[in-house]
Amino acid sequence: MKNSITIGKVKGIDIEINISWLVVFGLVTFTLAMSFFPANYPEWSSFARWSLAAIMAIALFGSVLLHELSHSVVSIGLGIDVKKITLFIFGGVAQIEREPDDPVKELKIAIAGPMMSLAIAITTLVASRLLSLVEAPEFVTVPITYIANVNLILAFFNMIPAFPLDGGRVLRAAIWKAKGDIEVATRIASAAGGVFGYLIIFLGIFLALTGNIVNGIWFVFIGWFINQASQSSYQNLIVNDIFGKIKVRKFMSENPVTVNSSISIKDMVEDYIYKYKYSSFPVKSRDRVIGIVNIERIKSTQRDSWEYTDVEAVTEKLNESLVVSPEDSVAEAMNKIFRNEIGRVLVMDGDTLVGIVSRTDILNHIRIYNQLH
Template identity: 55%
Template sequence: MKNSFEIGKIKGISIEINISWIVIFALLTYALATSYLPMNFEGVAATTAWMIAVIMALLFFSSVLLHELAHSLVALREGTEVKKITLFIFGGLAQIEQDADEPGKEFRIAIAGPATSLILGGVFLLAGELLARLGGPALIYVPLGYLSMVNFILALFNLVPAFPLDGGRVLRAIIWKKTKDRKKATRIASMTGTFFGYLLIFNGVFLAFSGNFLNGLWMLFIGWFITQAAQTSYQQVMMSDLFNKICVREFMTKNVVEVAYFTDIKTLTEDYFYKYKYSIFPVRRINEIMGIIGVEQVRRLDRTLWDETTVGSMAQPLGEDLVVAPGDCVSKAMEKVFRNGVGRVLVMEEGELLGIVSRTDILNYLHIHSMLGSGKDRVGLDLDKGEDR
């Protein structure tokens, strides 16, 4: 997620905070310090209220983090890679690299989050009750009751059977298990997600026009987010299923134009970028592909240095996200294409460059597929390869 920064790692999973999270953290702290705490504790000092509010907000978002971490740890145990967890304005998001390949895994990963929130709600509730019975300070056990309540709400909200909420994923797992049809299960779960999202949107509009503008606006945003996520998630599943059936070897563009490592940037610009109209080229050094060079890299270089700077000195080294094997399915290439920030991957085998797959290839295929339909015979592989590569 853009505009995020890492604050640490847990079990190899990067924990990130998005800038939007800072906004909601500040708003929550402000609401607790100026409204909730003064209403529950008449005469509480402002300094004390703000200190407790900050602690409550931190504990709440720690609960959200634990919710997402539960999903991630179960996914890891099920053999699925998890790259990062991001806290943002709508809560938390675990970036699980791929969907579960069987309904049982889907169910276990999905239910782990709400189960953790329910446990946390119970722990905060018991701690608050115990402290109250022992005559502890109300300034501690009342906030614990609040944290208990919000964790229970978090669990119940996520258990709504609306994809891509956890409850929607549980619903998909159950339908998938009964029908043996992942596509059908995803379609039904996504429809419930879209319906629930529109329900929140309409309710938000009603609240806004009834005078409760801020709560209405917030509910409208959440509804819009769920609706978009439900529709996008369904499209991603359909794309993944489609491209799982196609091999990179059949899909790639062959006879890729390469540039020698000793070529200067001026020659690269005039004889490659303008001539071939591609934005990125593989860079060859004798018998190996050493990396790629793109317009963005050249654009940042002072023009007075173009004559004396070689392509090899500026080439971006090949990483795992830039390379696929010819025997891989296109869905694997697609994941890397949309993740690596370059928009294409090189198809290589034993160090030899065989072809290239670009974002435009994928989008063109999807466009043709959507117009002609799937059918029994796959069509649309003969794409226009003269795109901006």
């Protein structure tokens, strides 16, 4: 996700915080310190209110992270890799490498998050009650009770049967198991997600019209997000289904124009970019492909040095995200294309360059498919 900062790694999974999540942190801290605490605990000092508010906002962060980590750990245990977890304004999302190939796996992954949230809620609720019995101070019991309530909300909200919420994924798994068709199951679960999204939007409008403007706007945004996510989830499934049936060999552009690594950037711009009108070119050194160079990497170099800088200096070296095999599916190529910063992949048969697939190729195919269907 763009505008995200990696803060660490857990079990090989990158943990990211999107800048938008800082809005949530600020809102939660401000609301607790300036509204909730003064109304319920007026005797607390300003320092105590702001300190506990920040701690409780961090507890919210931890709760969402544990929720997503539960999905991820179960997914990895079932053989489906997870690249990263991103926390953003509407919660968190685990970037699972591929969809489960079995409804039982889907169910296990989906239920893991709410079960973790429920377990945290029960544990912290019991701890809060025990601390109250021994008359622990309120500034200890209040944050723990807050964690319990937050996790109860996370568990029950996520179990609403509206795709792509966890409950929607449970619904999809049940329909998939009954019908034996993931496309039908996704269409029904996504439709439920769309309906739920509209209900949340209408509720938000009602709240805004009755004077609760802040909560009303918040509900509208959440409803809009769920509605859009449910639609895009179904569309992504269809697109992956289309490209999952096509081999790269039948889809690629053959005999791509290559650039020698030893020529200058100036010569490349004049003799290749302006001539062929491509934004990227495979780069060869002694007849061996060593990577890709594109306009963005050229632009990062001072223009007055183009004549003296060779192409190899700005070449993105070959790596796993830039290469596919002719026998891979276009869906695999597409996943790499939309993850790397180049916008295309090289098709390599061993050490031999046989073709290239670009983001434009994929988008044009989708456009034509939509026109024909």
